[in-house]
Amino acid sequence: MSQSVIRVEDLGKKYIIGNDQQANYQSLRDVITDKVKSVFSKQKQKDDFAEFWALKDVSFDIQQGDRVGIIGRNGAGKSTLLKVLSRITEPTTGSISIKGRIASLLEVGTGFHPELSGRENIFLNGAILGMGRKEIKSKFDEIVDFSEIEKFLDTPVKRYSSGMYVRLAFAVAAHLEPEILIVDEVLAVGDSKFQKKCLGKMGEVSSQGRTILFVSHNTTFVRSLCNKGIWLDKGQIKQTGSTSEVINNYLSSMHDQVFDENSEIHNSLNRRGNGNARFSKIVITDTNNIESPNFLSGQDIKFNFEVKINQPLSLLFASFIFKSPTGEIITNTRKQDVSVFLRPNEKDYTISFSIVLENTPFRAGEYDMYFWLGETPEKFFDVVDAILPPLQISTNKDEDELAYNPAAPYGFFDINAHVISAN
Structure with missing residues (x-):
């Protein structure tokens, strides 16, 4: 029987946006400057700074082995949700319960140190995931083979192209056996051959009983990989359910x-x-x-x-x-x-x-x-x-x-053909 590995209840993430400063990130110089300005100018209007809820009242439950596709328009809160689940940023309200080790691939270079080589970053990422050196070494050759960057393994990753970054980052995240794999739209950086390769690997990971959260604008990828869908709209859940049902309703809504x-x-x-x-x-x-x-x-x-x-x-x-x-x-x-x-x-x-x-x-x-x-x-x-x-x-x-499946050889067109001669 499946057990819950991610439980989110009434989750909210609030940012403060301002006309002249990002109130979330003021330096000491900014604070002093604002104090001086306030002496010689009128009191700030209340609308100089405003609250923006990137996520609000978000609740869902994900079972072990689920492959969950998270979809929505730009600005819907998808990436913010993944950052909160990955503990990159703290929620403003609500609670999150996670059982298991998480590997996240949220943007190019996530978790990499630019001055270290590809080889060194493999071990660094494994250590961050709580793996011992022996365990990392047992997966090392598979990671290198999958990423196809063996020639540049001892080159500092700051010299990698974005495509090389993504290949190595995905290979590390997928092969170091996290219980939960979180992948954002970053796969769009790779070429089509590598995208198919990643989808195949995520399918393999899922078949081993591990959980996947996948954000993508490519709904065909989401259909082919995921068994459940979450549709976010303006920071709130619009619908959860089967992948096909959620995607169909999402695409229909986009026709406005x-x-x-x-x-x-x-x-x-x-x-x-x-x-x-x-x-x-x-x-x-x-x-x-x-x-x-x-x-x-x-x-x-x-x-x-x-x-x-x-x-x-x-x-x-x-x-x-x-x-x-x-x-x-x-x-x-x-x-x-x-x-x-x-x-x-x-x-x-x-x-x-x-x-x-x-x-x-x-x-x-x-x-x-x-x-x-x-x-x-x-x-x-x-x-x-x-x-x-x-x-x-x-x-x-x-x-x-x-219907189109990146791993299947069915192609894109139906063509008509018939035998005109036979001996």
């Missing part, structure tokens, strides 16, 4: 993130280009103009665009790219197929057009979308990178179990 000039994501920094033309609205519908977070494989999908023309242009091309959950480009529209003629002597006007993706060939899964406007690959006006919810494709066949 319409990309238009009035939305928060419209001014996202995750876009680039010279700005001669910019997407001002993107809405994805079926061919009856009904918005939906879900489409069937083989269904027509309609992409509706509004574009603001900021400089005189005679022609622009539009394209969109689909990426796999591990970041590979799997297909894109050909720009010559989607050309829009403009008013060559005018600027500061908006045009609208739609593109229909016919007979969507994708297998069940989730696919990030990248939208592009430009004249040539070298001269582009606007690129919007994966700030809309991923395109969700499902199937009405009895083969949903074949």
Whole structure:
């Protein structure tokens, strides 16, 4: 029978934010300066400093062997929760009960000393986890082999790339046999091959009865690894339950993130280009103009665009790219197929057009979308990178179990083939 290894009750984490100082981290110089200012200036207004609850009234229970995916939008409190559970920061309210040794991988270089070599940091991390030298040595070769940094093992880690950091940090965290493994979005730094390797290792760790907490924006990774989900929203738990149910509801809620000039994501920094033309609205519908977070494989999908023309242009091309959950480009529209003629002597006007993706060939899964406007690959006006919810494709066949799994060879497309001759 499973036993509870993490119990969180009414957890809260409060920060103080201010207009001119981070009140949480004032130096002696700042304190003296504020005292002097107060003599010659009016009393500070009450709203100079404000409370911000990164987490509030969070309660849940995790059993031994659970693989828990924690999802939510940026700023939902996911990383704060992991830092509190890892005892990197103290909670403001509530209680936490943890049974077992925790290994955390929260950001690049967590727990590493930059002046020490990779070899020395393996032993340092093991000691931090409470392991003896003999125990660490018994796992040493596996760690080095998994991290693929043997050539740089005796190099100070301050000279490592971010990818090398993550490979070694994950290898240490996963192989030194903690009862609880906590992994944040840091795996996004690695390449797709290493990401798959890490997912496979976490699955192996879980099969040994150890507990995993995994934060990721990649919901396909979470689906493939985790058996339970926690959805955080604005520092509070929105839903807990089966991974599939929690992710489906989360992605459906994200469909209110319409990309238009009035939305928060419209001014996202995750876009680039010279700005001669910019997407001002993107809405994805079926061919009856009904918005939906879900489409069937083989269904027509309609992409509706509004574009603001900021400089005189005679022609622009539009394209969109689909990426796999591990970041590979799997297909894109050909720009010559989607050309829009403009008013060559005018600027500061908006045009609208739609593109229909016919007979969507994708297998069940989730696919990030990248939208592009430009004249040539070298001269582009606007690129919007994966700030809309991923395109969700499902199937009405009895083969949903074949939905994309990073460890499975099912691919991304269904293709038709038949024998035309046989001897």
